Amino acid sequence: MKGPYPEIQGGGSLILAWQIRNKRVLVVGGGEVAAGRIVNVLNADAKITVVSPREGLNDEVAYRIEQKQVDYVDRKFEPSDxxxxxxxLTAVDDPEASSQIYKLCKEKRIAANIADVPPECDFYFGSVHRDGPLQIMVSTNGNGPKLANIVRRQIAAGLPHNIGAAVQRVGMLRKKLRKVAPNIDEGPKRMQWMSRVCEQYSLDDLCSMTEEDMEMLLGFYKPGTVPSLEEVRLQEADGAYDGPFLI
Incomplete structure (x- = not known):
């Protein structure tokens, strides 16, 4: 009998936005795959150490090293690394060495991704669309990276052109709201009010909101109302405006 709650579908991954800012990430290898991993990790503001013999570096990895975007050790992997x-993150053409590194990581409880060996991965890299603060990841759980890339492109093609800017503005408004209502017990009300703003405002409205608009809009938080952007700007232009939305 089918229950009232979502059915469990095993075999998936827990997709998370992993905050690794200022964490130390070891990349073993210096080829094309390593280059892609390095870009992903640098975009997350982590600190990277690359371990690879110099003759194994491709041009992009060599560039990252030259620009001092990563720390570099010119040799093969050693356990002390x-x-x-x-x-x-390992990206070397040596399955035996990769498996040994994974075993060492398991012993030390370090999360690891062994390129092209799904059973020896604590996490997978998906295909990511990035637009400012917006990130959308498509994962096939290691089954078809190329297909994930195709699906990601189709999703991205259907997104509004200004979605990234809208997300950025919502983030600014949320930060300002936390200053207006910093208490923990205000949390549910903050979330509900922000949800109403996102539902009632179009993406164009969100993108065009100025800081002055936000400050005026936040004045409606306490009574829990959400006026239109037009109404907000009317009040900005005329302090004497006494429409039904005025506090």
Whole structure:
């Protein structure tokens, strides 16, 4: 009998936005796959150490090293490289060496991704669409990276052109709201009010909101009302406006 709650579908991954800012990430290898991993991790503001013989570096990895975007060790992996590391990414054409690194990571309880070996991955890299603060990831749980890329492009093609800017403005408004209502017990009301703003305002409205608009809009938080952007700007232009939305 079908229950009232979502049915469980095993075999998936828990997709998270993993905050690794200022964490130490070890990348073993210096080829094309390593280059892609490095970009992903640098975009997350982590600190990277690359371990690879110099003759194995591709042009992009060599560039990252030259620009001092990553720390570099010119040799093959050694177990001591795991000291002080929060995450390990391997991208070398040596299955035996990769498996050994994974076993060491398991012993030290360090999250690891072994390129092209799904059973030896604590997490997977998906295909990511990025537009400012907006990130959308498509994962096939290691079954078809190329297909994930195709699906991601189709999703991105259907998104409004200004979605990233709208997300950025909502983030600014939320930060301002936390200053207006900082108490923990205000949490549910903050979430409900922000939800109403996102539902009632179009993406164009959100993108065009100025800081002055936001400050005026926040004046409606306490009574729990959400006027239109037009009404907000009317009040900005005429302090004597006494329409039904005025506080």
């Amino acid at each position: 795991l000291d002080g590391v929060d995450m390990v």
